[in-house]
Amino acid sequence: FINLIQRITYSKWHINITIVIQYSFKLQTITLIDSDAQMNCIQELILTKFFEKTKQRLFTANVENLSVKFKISDVHICNDGICIKQTFILVKDLDIGIILGQLFLEIIKPFKVKTEGITTNIFQRKILFAFNERPITKEINLLKTFSMFKEHSINLIKTKENHLYSMISLKNNIINNICSDITDAFWHMKRHVVSLPYE
Template identity: 70%
Template sequence: IPTKYFKKTKQKLSTANSENLRVNFKVTDVHICNEGICIKQSFILVTDLDIGIILGQPFLEIIKPFKVKTEGITTKIFQQKILCTFNENPITKDINLLKTFSLFKEHYVNLIKVKENHLYFTKQEISNKKLEHQLQIKEKIDSLKNNIINNFCSDLPDVFWHKKRHMVSLPYEKDFIKQNILTKTKPIQMTYKLTKHYKKEIQELLIRPSKSPLSYATIYKNSGTPKFVINYKPLD
């Protein structure tokens, strides 16, 4: 590979026994082609490695799901079957390890999808519950409002839903005359002490005509037992 394609990198690489390899450069935009299909990858350049090229975990992540067979790794890309053959005859133990790894990864991918679906439906259920709760609150508010209007405020004269609903004006009947209202007078018996007290106040002008619209006439009955007679007619 010409050195003009080398790029500095800080990536690290180690062997299976955790020994660090010397890594200084990497090559990007490398295409791995097989059966007319090319897969873009980047490679780390290692100076102390006997094998020419190793396709590791990043390559397997791109081609999964895949199957491990005796002749190599098979997968489908764009509905086309591709076989990546092994450089050396595989050991049975290594093939079984790759099979286990493939099944393990597939299981966890499916498990993640199941969890994602469960989370999605849980969010939908929570959203629906919130909406249902909001509708119930609105129904309760409307019910309370109607109850106040119909059962509490309907008998009040100044209810703001039906202003002046209970306001009426006189007279109730045709040919109504105020003087025809039947009134009664109520005599109030006065004691000697109270009679003496009123006479004194009248003489001293302590009791005089009132200009109040709520005033009414009072008649002093001197024959027999002294009594005050109050005419309530103006108050009616």
């Protein structure tokens, strides 16, 4: 399968957006769009007057429980004059300031991911959520080399096992067939001339 792949292109979906909370607090920031995140998350760096208590639970990708006590339900994500209303969970230990997850992606469906960013049509307008970084392309030649080396190593191990099996089989065959029938078959090889002192 690896021999069919020549290169991999990947990108981090960091975009610039404006967030408006309850029409009174405005924040221009960089956010990460993460299709694995089930909810939209924001660090607890927002004014507490916007907080609402919540009992929702949130886990990291490696199933660690994140500390969640509050949410903000009246948040607008604005880009190119279009605002999309979303709810955010406030997370204390978030490495990235803001994460737009599956809830956001569901609203902008259908969308296309291109080199320059994510494009969608909202209210009959084409909108681009432009990526801050260009996609990175990596050649797979090194991966192919490692794969071929591993395959070669496995074949060598199998060959060595087959040789060892053949040698053990030959040894057992000699012991069982030749040595058992002719008890003195190799006796002449072990003869020594010894002179005894009492002769």
